[in-house]
Amino acid sequence: xxxxxxxxxxxxxxxxxxxxxxxxxxxxxxxxxxxxxxxxxxxxxxxxxxxxxxxxxxxxxxxxxxxxxxxxxxxxxxxxxxxxxxxxxxxxxxxxxxxxxxxxxxxxxxxxxxxxxxxxxxxxxxxxxxxxxxxxxxxxxxxxxxxxxxxxxxxxxxxxxxxxxxxxxxxxxxxxxxxxxxxxxxxxxxxxxxxxxxxxxxxxxxxxxxxxxxxxxxxxxxxxxxxxxx
Amino acid sequence: xxxxxxxxxxxxxxxxxxxxxxxxxxxxxxxxxxxxxxxxxxxxxxxxxxxxxxxxxxxxxxxxxxxxxxxxxxxxxxxxxxxxxxxxxxxxxxxxxxxxxxxxxxxxxxxxxxxxxxxxxxxxxxxxxxxxxxxxxxxxxxxxxxxxxxxxxxxxxxxxxxxxxxxxxxxxxxxxxxxxxxxxxxxxxxxxxxxxxxxxxxxxxxxxxxxxxxxxxxxxxxxxxxxxxx
DNA sequence: CGCTGCTTTGACAACGCTCAAAGATAGTGG
DNA sequence: CCACTATCTTTGAGCGTTGTCAAAGCAGCG
Numbered sequence: 001x002x003x004x005x006x007x008x009x010x011x012x013x014x015x016x017x018x019x020x021x022x023x024x025x026x027x028x029x030x031x032x033x034x035x036x037x038x039x040x041x042x043x044x045x046x047x048x049x050x051x052x053x054x055x056x057x058x059x060x061x062x063x064x065x066x067x068x069x070x071x072x073x074x075x076x077x078x079x080x081x082x083x084x085x086x087x088x089x090x091x092x093x094x095x096x097x098x099x100x101x102x103x104x105x106x107x108x109x110x111x112x113x114x115x116x117x118x119x120x121x122x123x124x125x126x127x128x129x130x131x132x133x134x135x136x137x138x139x140x141x142x143x144x145x146x147x148x149x150x151x152x153x154x155x156x157x158x159x160x161x162x163x164x165x166x167x168x169x170x171x172x173x174x175x176x177x178x179x180x181x182x183x184x185x186x187x188x189x190x191x192x193x194x195x196x197x198x199x200x201x202x203x204x205x206x207x208x209x210x211x212x213x214x215x216x217x218x219x220x221x222x223x224x225x226x227x228x229x230x
Numbered sequence: 231x232x233x234x235x236x237x238x239x240x241x242x243x244x245x246x247x248x249x250x251x252x253x254x255x256x257x258x259x260x261x262x263x264x265x266x267x268x269x270x271x272x273x274x275x276x277x278x279x280x281x282x283x284x285x286x287x288x289x290x291x292x293x294x295x296x297x298x299x300x301x302x303x304x305x306x307x308x309x310x311x312x313x314x315x316x317x318x319x320x321x322x323x324x325x326x327x328x329x330x331x332x333x334x335x336x337x338x339x340x341x342x343x344x345x346x347x348x349x350x351x352x353x354x355x356x357x358x359x360x361x362x363x364x365x366x367x368x369x370x371x372x373x374x375x376x377x378x379x380x381x382x383x384x385x386x387x388x389x390x391x392x393x394x395x396x397x398x399x400x401x402x403x404x405x406x407x408x409x410x411x412x413x414x415x416x417x418x419x420x421x422x423x424x425x426x427x428x429x430x431x432x433x434x435x436x437x438x439x440x441x442x443x444x445x446x447x448x449x450x451x452x453x454x455x456x457x458x459x460x
Numbered sequence: 461c462g463c464t465g466c467t468t469t470g471a472c473a474a475c476g477c478t479c480a481a482a483g484a485t486a487g488t489g490g
Numbered sequence: 491c492c493a494c495t496a497t498c499t500t501t502g503a504g505c506g507t508t509g510t511c512a513a514a515g516c517a518g519c520g
Binding site: 419422 | 477485
């Protein structure tokens with residue numbers, strides 16, 4: 001585990017979704033972590049593993065999932081640049097974290113962080129904020145998956161991806177996850193995800209130049225599909 | 231807002247679901263709260279309200295929900311005796327909390343709690359633990375709702391209710407929420423919930439003596455329906 | 461260049477939703 | 491105390507959306 005503290009200068013702004021958080025703050029945590037590189041399709045930790053570390057994403061994409069006894073996989077969320085995941089004071093991780101892309105992460109030892117947070121009010125507030133944000137995002141996702149039709153779910157996923165994108169031109173969305181991942185995230189089969197995507201393409205709402213890129217051609221229309229009025 | 235600190239003696243053990251937490255601990259928070267009584271079908275706070283207070287349930291049942299623009303309601307969870315809800319350092323509540331039953335709650339002022347947690351390590355750890363538990367429960371619920379059939383969802387709901395029950399005879403489950411509430415919780419229509427319940431009754435897995443009581447006649451069978459093998 | 465794995469499209473069946481109506485229960489007033 | 495009413499629950503019939511199964515298309519990689 002090598003430390004490249006100089007690289008922490010590149011750590012991206014924390015993007016929280018929470019309306020109360022400014023999106024242009026760098027996290028106060030960045031000064032204390034260790035930078036690590038992971039190749040794609042690598043398990044960072046598995047559900048049930050002792051939670052010795054906690055991570056922030058500098059670059060790449062992570063999927064956080066749980067797999068049932070019958071093999072059904074649920075992806076609870078994706079961690080993108082600026083996000084944190086695996087926060088767990090002590091005890092075990094409740095989800096499995098795997099890289100989708102090659103990824104650069106910042107890693108924090110749980111014990112060290114616990115000590116730091118006892119001493120430092122700012123760190124403490126930051127950790128609490130991260131945890132609250134995770135809860136908020138999960139609740140939102142639950143509401144999306146719980147009672148919406150296929151079109152609404154996929155459209156909501158795309159809007160989310162667009163809004164979280166760090167790109168200048170947000171219309172050109174990078175899709176690092178596979179169709180299967182999307183399906184496991186929104187609670188649909190891979191076939192239904194494909195069908196919805198082609199439908200949106202036929203309606204000229206999106207374009208699909210290649211499998212890991214989606215262009216939003218008509219953002220208002222996409223948002224309308226995601227959040228049906230009345 | 232009256233204080234009845236003596237009543238806090240009756241505060242129930244915190245029941246966390248988390249395997250790492252003992253279920254027979256009283257929460258260290260109980261010494262600092264104010265006891266309040268709410269009648270049934272009363273709003274405690276609404277989504278978007280300034281989060282000045284945070285609550286623990288002594289008695290009764292609370293539903294935590296969010297309602298979409300089109301009127302669709304999603305119930306993110308139920309708070310039962312021993313549970314906490316509405317934890318939000320500052321900013322706004324992300325869900326609406328309403329009583330289902332008449333309820334006795336302990337109420338904590340956010341500012342006071344923030345001050346206490348800065349001074350007291352035990353309180354701090356407790357709050358963190360409560361928040362982590364909420365996240366864990368929501369992730370679990372998401373996995374249940376995301377990709378399971380109607381029978382599995384309703385059976386999982388019943389198992390959950392049974393396991394959280396404080397009764398000596400856990401087979402005899404109190405169901406304070408309406409069928410509509412159950413539907414909004416597991417992501418099904420009220421009709422489907424009813425159909426599944428009658429199906430389970432016909433299979434002699436449960437009995438339904440009245441609308442707010444369900445008797446588990448065959449617990450292994452119910453658990454099998456909830457978690458299909460292979 | 462051919463393989464492998466992922467994605468897309470199609471046909472069909474099934475599960476759950478919608479609409480409708482009857483049945484049960486609780487709350488209210490005579 | 492009972493009848494009446496409003497609300498909630500249960501059951502039924504038909505339809506639509508999504509899942510299943512199958513096969514073709516496509517892209518990356520040795």
